[in-house]
Amino acid sequence: MTVAGAEDRVRIYEVGPRDGLQNEARPVATADKRRFVQLLLAAGLREIEATSFVSPRGVPQLADADELLAALPREPGVRYPVLVPNLRGLGRAEAAGARAIAVFTAATDAFAEHNIGMTVETSLRTFGPVLDRAAGLGWWRRGYVSTAFGCPYTGRVEPDRAVRVAATLLELGVDEVCFGDTIGVAVPARVRELLARVRDSGLPVERVALHFHDTRGMAVANVVAGLEAGVRCFDASTGGTGGCPYAPGAAGNLATEDLVYLLDGLGLAHGAMLPLVLEAARFISGVLGRPLASKVGQAGGWDPATGQPLGRA
Numbered sequence: 001m002t003v004a005g006a007e008d009r010v011r012i013y014e015v016g017p018r019d020g021l022q023n024e025a026r027p028v029a030t031a032d033k034r035r036f037v038q039l040l041l042a043a044g045l046r047e048i049e050a051t052s053f054v055s056p057r058g059v060p061q062l063a064d065a066d067e068l069l070a071a072l073p074r075e076p077g078v079r080y081p082v083l084v085p086n087l088r089g090l091g092r093a094e095a096a097g098a099r100a101i102a103v104f105t106a107a108t109d110a111f112a113e114h115n116i117g118m119t120v121e122t123s124l125r126t127f128g129p130v131l132d133r134a135a136g137l138g139w140w141r142r143g144y145v146s147t148a149f150g151c152p153y154t155g156r157v158e159p160d161r162a163v164r165v166a167a168t169l170l171e172l173g174v175d176e177v178c179f180g181d182t183i184g185v186a187v188p189a190r191v192r193e194l195l196a197r198v199r200d201s202g203l204p205v206e207r208v209a210l211h212f213h214d215t216r217g218m219a220v221a222n223v224v225a226g227l228e229a230g231v232r233c234f235d236a237s238t239g240g241t242g243g244c245p246y247a248p249g250a251a252g253n254l255a256t257e258d259l260v261y262l263l264d265g266l267g268l269a270h271g272a273m274l275p276l277v278l279e280a281a282r283f284i285s286g287v288l289g290r291p292l293a294s295k296v297g298q299a300g301g302w303d304p305a306t307g308q309p310l311g312r313a
């Protein structure tokens, strides 16, 4: 795929250990999370959102964040962003050895209030000191805008609202803003519409990432729309797991194996190896005790040289 002036290398931002697991009712052992991250590293993934430093009562599955982050292998060129909602979370992240954080708000007050107990405006005020402190520590910083296309409590979201929040996050110093289709309602036309607003507002598309939940099977199509508009960072979860405890109706994230198959087919470089991504996907599906939901997880890849499936168990 050629987009004038854009780099044809894509960043896959893996969210399996965080978004993928946060809504799982069955507790996943810290050792299994660590093994999952090791398999993701072996598959060539280099940005792995590892966990969240949030209220352990809010997200019990990630209550082991301190222990997990401290136990992850440190490798050059690997980034483990963690979700941080406030200065308390930042302190915990620092103690566990974090070097990258993501703050997270939304395009709608209704979702932000359910998710983080604050309006969007209050959340942005809360993030200011968090991002300043992280900048002082030399950390990489991302800001999420959830419900960028639709809100489980208030319905359709106009692109202007999401773009305004993104602009404020960039003013507050994030390196990257990520628009989240939290409940998986977007279609490519809506993605194009949002990214047109991004451009019209003068926001840098090279600092925009997209995070699609695949609730309605539109995630891969939405990635193509994002690529055509110049976006080069996409979130995905190996095994296609995911959901948000505060977003009724949210289903799994775009599966990393589906994204890798797409990018390979388009000839876009990304650094991940499909057979090894599938191995990590089978591992986490075994831990969770249910079959892979993703299409490529079920069918495997496809080797055009031999006509045979690739990376099946």
Ligand code: HMG
Pocket (backbone or CB within 6 Å): 019, 022, 052, 053, 054, 055, 056, 057, 058, 059, 083, 085, 086, 088, 089, 090, 092, 104, 115, 116, 117, 118, 144, 145, 146, 147, 179, 180, 181, 182, 183, 211, 213, 243, 244, 245, 246
């Ligand atoms: P709160 O209740 O509004 O405020 O929580 P609080 O300050 O009164 O804190 C409540 C409790 O949390 C207290 O404990 C605090 O001590 C504790 P208690 O007295 O009840 O035992 N607390 C903390 N504990 C540990 N670490 C902390 C921390 N802060 C407070 N950092 C808060 C506010 C944000 C903490 C809470 O609402 C929370 O943790 N929410 C969880 C939000 C979350 O993780 N959601 C899922 C991730 S977002 C997502 O999935 C969307 C995304 O994937 C993109 C997309 O799909 O669109 C990113």
Ligand code: MG
Pocket (backbone or CB within 6 Å): 019, 180, 182, 211, 213, 242, 243, 244
């Ligand atoms: Mg999400």
